[in-house]
Amino acid sequence: MQKRHLPPLNALRTFEAAARHLHMGRAADELGVTHGAVSKQIVNLEDQLGFALFQRQGNRLALTDQGTRLLKASTTAFDQLGYAIARLEGEMIAGELRVSVPSAFAEKWLIPRLAKFTETAPGLKLSLLAANASYDPASEGRLGDTVDLAVRFGEPVWQDGTASLLSHVGSFPVCAPRLLADGPGLGAPADILRHTLLLDDPQGANWRRWLARAGLPQAEPARTIYFQDFNLLLAAAKQGLGLCLADQITAGEDLARGQLLRPFRQSIEHLGAYFIVLPALVTPAARAFADWLEAEMQMGQEWPAQQPDPDS
Structure with missing residues (x-):
């Protein structure tokens, strides 16, 4: 996928939080939005990508194989971006x-x-x-x-x-x-x-x-x-x-x-x-x-x- 065809950054950020917690409600609390907003972002992202990122296992939420790979890539990307900004801002080493x-x-x-x-x-x-x-x-x-x-x-x-x-x-x-x-x-x-x-x-x-x-x-x-x-x-x-x-x-x-x-x-x-x-x-x-x-x-x-x- 070329960079100009990447999904919206906000959708990826929402997915990363939901996938990390494996819980829509906790992701909503972290992002300061409603549970419904998180669910909508995930549905839109799955529609755009053309494959499912989550699956239900009873009452538990789990990642698909594609979701697992996307979580690793998105977490690394967001962390690296955060570290780069911290260095630009001269953040104290802590x-x-x-x-x-x-x-x-x-x-x-x-x-x-x-x-x-x-x-x-x-x-x-x-x-x-x-x-x-x-x-x-x-x-x-x-x-x-x-x-x-x-x-x-x-x-x-x-x-x-x-x-x-x-x-x-x-x-x-x-x-x-x-x-x-x-x-x-x-x-x-x-x-x-x-x-x-x-x-x-x-x-x-x-x-x-x-x-x-x-x-x-x-x-x-x-x-x-x-x-x-x-x-x-x-x-x-x-x-x-x-x-x-x-x-x-x-x-x-x-x-x-x-x-x-x-x-x-x-x-x-x-x-x-x-x-x-x-x-x-x-x-x-x-x-x-x-x-x-x-x-x-x-x-x-x-x-x-x-x-x-x-x-x-």
């Missing part, structure tokens, strides 16, 4: 914002900066959900209905969201200071092979890429341990269990405090990257938070590495 983030990203990068955002939105109810928690609705490539924005590390493939790049990741080996003092030492990249390598991917693809970058394309480490959670990976590295590949986003503070050291300058671009994922319907709060994340990340790109990469 309501609820539900953000799903990887736990390591939240702990190491987001939380130390979060007060900057919350101070600009005192009326906002913010909820942070851990992306690696079992209840996370954004797992397995889906955002779900209970998340307004997600930060994800990996590839930009989501079934019900739109991803935009937040930051590429430059990865380099890090270890605890005790690893340099005890054991076989780390005088040259080849010495890494005598240590345990801590993996953030089961096959060790990123470590193989780094070893090739350091001139060791066929190298095999003595031992490896895989960690599904990046926080556990960093904790193991800080305890001296081995070396892991880290980056300035999640390990910058530990490097600055000397809890982790960067023994070699070589770095690689990680196979994954950080993305902001937004649903089709973006609230003003989610848009403001996404803009703030991008601005903060751009500022963070100016952090100096502990040792410069010779090819940078």
